[in-house]
Amino acid sequence: MAVATCSGGIKLRPEHTPMTPSSDEGPARAITILLVEDDAPTRWRLQDALAKAGFDVDAAATLTEARASLAKRVPRVLLTDLQLPDGHGNDLIRETRQRHPDTEIMVISILGDEESVISAITVGATGYLLKDAFPTDIATTVHDLVAGHSPISASIARFIVKRTQASAEPPPGPPLNTTKLTPREIDILWGIAKGFSYAEIASHLGLSRQTVPGHIKSIYRKLEVHTRGEAVFEAVQQGLIKL
Amino acid sequence: VTDQAVKPASSGRSRKSLSWLFQYVLLQALIVIVCIIALRHPLREPPSRYLVTAFNLTDRGTTHAVTLPDFVASRYSTDSPALYTGSFNWSAGEAHGAWAVYLPRFTNGLEIIVNGIEILDSRRDPAANRPDRATPEIAVIPASLLRDGPNDLVIRLYVWGPISGFLDRISVGPDEVLRPYYEQRTLLFVTLPMVFAAWQAILAVILTMMWAMRRHEPAYGALAVAMALGAIQAFSPTALDQVTYPRLNATLVASAPLESGFVVAFAVLFFVRRWPRYASLIFVPGVLLVLVGLFGDTASIRQFFLFLGAPSVGVHLLLLALIVAWSELKRQDVPSLLLGCAVSVVLTCWVHDLLSVLQVIPDHRIFFTRLSYSVLLIAIGAGLTWRFARALNQVDGFAARLVIQVREAEEKLKASFAREEERARAAALARERARLMRDLHDGLGGQLVSIVALSERGETGGGIGDAARAALKDLRLVIDSMDDLGGDLMLALGSWRDRATAQLRPHGITLNWRAATPQGLPVHPELRPWHVIQIVRILDEALTNAVKHAGATHIAVGIDTFADASGFARGSITVEDDGKGFAIAGGGDAIAGGGDAVASDGEKAGRGLRNMRGRAARCGAELELASGAGGTRVRLKLPRCFPDSDAVAG
Numbered sequence: 001m002a003v004a005t006c007s008g009g010i011k012l013r014p015e016h017t018p019m020t021p022s023s024d025e026g027p028a029r030a031i032t033i034l035l036v037e038d039d040a041p042t043r044w045r046l047q048d049a050l051a052k053a054g055f056d057v058d059a060a061a062t063l064t065e066a067r068a069s070l071a072k073r074v075p076r077v078l079l080t081d082l083q084l085p086d087g088h089g090n091d092l093i094r095e096t097r098q099r100h101p102d103t104e105i106m107v108i109s110i111l112g113d114e115e116s117v118i119s120a121i122t123v124g125a126t127g128y129l130l131k132d133a134f135p136t137d138i139a140t141t142v143h144d145l146v147a148g149h150s151p152i153s154a155s156i157a158r159f160i161v162k163r164t165q166a167s168a169e170p171p172p173g174p175p176l177n178t179t180k181l182t183p184r185e186i187d188i189l190w191g192i193a194k195g196f197s198y199a200e201i202a203s204h205l206g207l208s209r210q211t212v213p214g215h216i217k218s219i220y221r222k223l224e225v226h227t228r229g230e231a232v233f234e235a236v237q238q239g240l241i242k243l
Numbered sequence: 244v245t246d247q248a249v250k251p252a253s254s255g256r257s258r259k260s261l262s263w264l265f266q267y268v269l270l271q272a273l274i275v276i277v278c279i280i281a282l283r284h285p286l287r288e289p290p291s292r293y294l295v296t297a298f299n300l301t302d303r304g305t306t307h308a309v310t311l312p313d314f315v316a317s318r319y320s321t322d323s324p325a326l327y328t329g330s331f332n333w334s335a336g337e338a339h340g341a342w343a344v345y346l347p348r349f350t351n352g353l354e355i356i357v358n359g360i361e362i363l364d365s366r367r368d369p370a371a372n373r374p375d376r377a378t379p380e381i382a383v384i385p386a387s388l389l390r391d392g393p394n395d396l397v398i399r400l401y402v403w404g405p406i407s408g409f410l411d412r413i414s415v416g417p418d419e420v421l422r423p424y425y426e427q428r429t430l431l432f433v434t435l436p437m438v439f440a441a442w443q444a445i446l447a448v449i450l451t452m453m454w455a456m457r458r459h460e461p462a463y464g465a466l467a468v469a470m471a472l473g474a475i476q477a478f479s480p481t482a483l484d485q486v487t488y489p490r491l492n493a494t495l496v497a498s499a500p501l502e503s504g505f506v507v508a509f510a511v512l513f514f515v516r517r518w519p520r521y522a523s524l525i526f527v528p529g530v531l532l533v534l535v536g537l538f539g540d541t542a543s544i545r546q547f548f549l550f551l552g553a554p555s556v557g558v559h560l561l562l563l564a565l566i567v568a569w570s571e572l573k574r575q576d577v578p579s580l581l582l583g584c585a586v587s588v589v590l591t592c593w594v595h596d597l598l599s600v601l602q603v604i605p606d607h608r609i610f611f612t613r614l615s616y617s618v619l620l621i622a623i624g625a626g627l628t629w630r631f632a633r634a635l636n637q638v639d640g641f642a643a644r645l646v647i648q649v650r651e652a653e654e655k656l657k658a659s660f661a662r663e664e665e666r667a668r669a670a671a672l673a674r675e676r677a678r679l680m681r682d683l684h685d686g687l688g689g690q691l692v693s694i695v696a697l698s699e700r701g702e703t704g705g706g707i708g709d710a711a712r713a714a715l716k717d718l719r720l721v722i723d724s725m726d727d728l729g730g731d732l733m734l735a736l737g738s739w740r741d742r743a744t745a746q747l748r749p750h751g752i753t754l755n756w757r758a759a760t761p762q763g764l765p766v767h768p769e770l771r772p773w774h775v776i777q778i779v780r781i782l783d784e785a786l787t788n789a790v791k792h793a794g795a796t797h798i799a800v801g802i803d804t805f806a807d808a809s810g811f812a813r814g815s816i817t818v819e820d821d822g823k824g825f826a827i828a829g830g831g832d833a834i835a836g837g838g839d840a841v842a843s844d845g846e847k848a849g850r851g852l853r854n855m856r857g858r859a860a861r862c863g864a865e866l867e868l869a870s871g872a873g874g875t876r877v878r879l880k881l882p883r884c885f886p887d888s889d890a891v892a893g
Contacts, residue, residue: 134749191761194733
């Protein structure tokens with residue numbers, strides 16, 4: 001995958017720049033990952049896939065373990081499941097996002113739970129990884145994220161654009177503030193939802209193909225709840241809807 | 244227990260109505276007593292020193308002294324009057340002003356002659372000719388006629404049968420003394436009846452209007468006729484006057500039984516509300532009188548009136564009293580009570596008049612029936628007004644009730660509509676759930692069973708993984724299809740593309756995605772989740788065939804629209820591969836895979852093709868298959884409109 005070619009596109013967080021790795025870097029400068037997953041087979045599978053791809057992986061099965069690991073070493077990438085035995089992955093994401101803004105956060109998702117992914121995005125995740133993805137895809141996705149390319153599926157794009165449409169009653173699922181999204185970003189999301197490739201979207205919208213991934217990450221950032229008030233509101237909502 | 248409970252209730256009711264009847268009868272008795280007292284109460288008379296009562300009566304050839312009041316036998320000729328000869332004293336010294344002769348009551352007509360000069364002929368006064376009206380007369384004696392000392396006073400009394408002639412006590416004195424007595428009687432016996440006659444005429448008009456507007460209530464018609472007859476009667480001249488149609492006039496004057504008959508008819512229709520079989524008999528006396536009036540002579544109609552008309556009026560009054568009492572007992576409403584009291588008054592007066600005519604009770608021969616009839620008229624007017632007001636109140640109440648009822652009905656309707664909607668929604672949900680279950684069973688169930696079987700066999704190859712991935716993919720498809728796509732199939736295809744890309748990547752196959760336009764496919768608002776599942780399964784099947792059986796290395800998915808025969812833009816999805824293809828039998832089934840494909844592969848592919856066609860048919864879509872050595876091309880032409888029911892499902 002052409003990861004390196006896109007890395008210079010958009011720098012949302014300039015402080016990343018010195019650390020921006022490339023997929024063919026050696027183990028000496030291996031990307032550190034904290035993997036939090038309670039299901040042992042899944043954890044082993046993901047750990048194997050990532051380790052084989054040259055990542056430096058710490059694994060944790062619970063929130064407590066994850067926090068202990070974070071205290072010892074701040075990883076470049078946090079890869080966490082949401083349903084954990086001693087708490088919710090969103091808490092970990094929120095903490096990490098506040099204390100270690102340089103860490104890229106990915107949520108481990110299973111099929112069809114766009115709602116979980118979106119809820120993780122609102123607390124600071126910028127990517128997701130399917131549990132059943134093929135090992136090569138797992139490694140590629142993490143590399144892409146570190147390179148500044150947030151993955152987005154048609155389902156997630158669909159979920160977000162549907163929230164941008166005015167409706168009488170609030171749609172089910174986590175609250176999502178889409179007012180910050182620009183019309184162009186919404187157009188991009190529509191394209192993704194309909195299955196168009198970045199190239200097709202770029203040509204339809206008269207954009208450069210390279211700018212599309214940057215837009216995606218920008219979209220994720222805009223969906224994040226930032227202010228204290230927003231965070232409280234979000235937390236209340238989260239409690240109410242029981243993620 | 245029920246009997247015991249009912250009995251006291253019914254006995255209580257009868258006791259209650261009995262006590263009501265008692266009260267009613269008591270009230271009527273009280274009215275009768277008050278009436279009798281009023282009737283017996285003598286009218287004021289002029290001072291006794293002006294009374295002239297001693298006369299010599301010359302009648303039918305004989306002369307004898309009489310003292311007024313005096314009766315003379317009835318007769319049917321107007322040219323043989325009874326002659327009363329008397330005198331009064333007038334002294335020029337004490338008299339100031341004019342003197343007059345005051346005659347409070349007489350039947351039927353008279354001439355007054357003072358000192359040989361006639362000063363009054365009552366027969367020229369139509370009101371005075373009506374024996375039922377106690378019309379008084381007063382005549383001023385011209386001063387030149389009066390002589391100091393005794394003056395001659397001669398009265399010619401004309402009598403026309405059937406009732407006997409009558410002359411009440413005469414007063415002769417100063418006009419200023421006598422006139423107030425005259426005026427009082429005129430007011431009571433002439434003006435008041437006229438006022439009531441006018442009132443009766445107004446009632447006739449009102450009731451006619453009422454009946455005209457409410458044809459289904461003939462009671463008002465009957466009462467209108469009665470009122471009209473009464474009014475005409477009051478203004479009709481008597482038989483003695485010069486009239487154009489004397490017979491018709493006589494008939495009208497004698498129409499009281501007919502009038503009372505109509506009043507009874509009204510009461511029957513109004514209170515009983517049905518017409519009893521023999522009720523028409525009440526009109527017999529009235530009709531008989533009309534016939535006599537039209538075809539007989541004036542003498543016979545007068546006789547008939549006295550001997551048939553007057554009693555029948557009494558019978559009618561009695562009937563009326565009974566009907567009203569019965570109605571009052573049953574309904575206890577205001578009109579019945581008012582009418583009942585009025586009837587009692589009239590009936591009492593009628594009895595009084597009858598006795599007076601028969602000279603049973605000594606009195607001043609004043610007939611009160613006609614006058615008391617005005618009480619009945621007032622009762623009728625009041626009753627009608629009461630009924631009108633109550634009807635208005637009822638209309639108001641009804642309108643208010645109607646508003647409430649309409650609101651209630653509306654709410655009920657709304658509730659039932661909501662229930663119906665809820666039921667329809669529940670049914671739709673159940674259908675959707677059934678389809679979902681079937682879809683889950685078709686795909687996921689089979690794959691999970693396959694996983695179980697493989698794992699039991701101790702399979703270690705990719706079989707379990709493949710089956711599990713297929714199961715996951717299917718689960719994603721089902722979950723995905725449940726999402727609200729707003730009729731845009733492209734949104735489902737977008738997710739499918741993600742899954743297909745992930746599925747093909749390990750095989751080293753790239754999925755070439757070509758959408759002809761940014762919009763992609765036409766929007767179908769009627770698109771249901773099960774349509775999505777069928778279409779995506781067709782595409783999955785095509786993909787599986789290309790990967791597993793045809794050994795393709797490139798797969799292209801094309802999305803475009805085409806115009807069908809009638810120019811309607813329809814969507815089309817094409818899946819093309821560069822595999823080795825397969826032979827297609829007549830039925831569209833692949834008999835055997837091309838090249839070195841094994842028979843079982845061909846069978847599987849064949850079954851897959853059958854499935855694809857079946858799924859396409861369910862969605863109303865057309866499936867075009869072209870396969871050759873260069874590859875396979877599956878084209879799914881979407882319908883204009885997705886079918887609502889799963890018609891081909893089996």
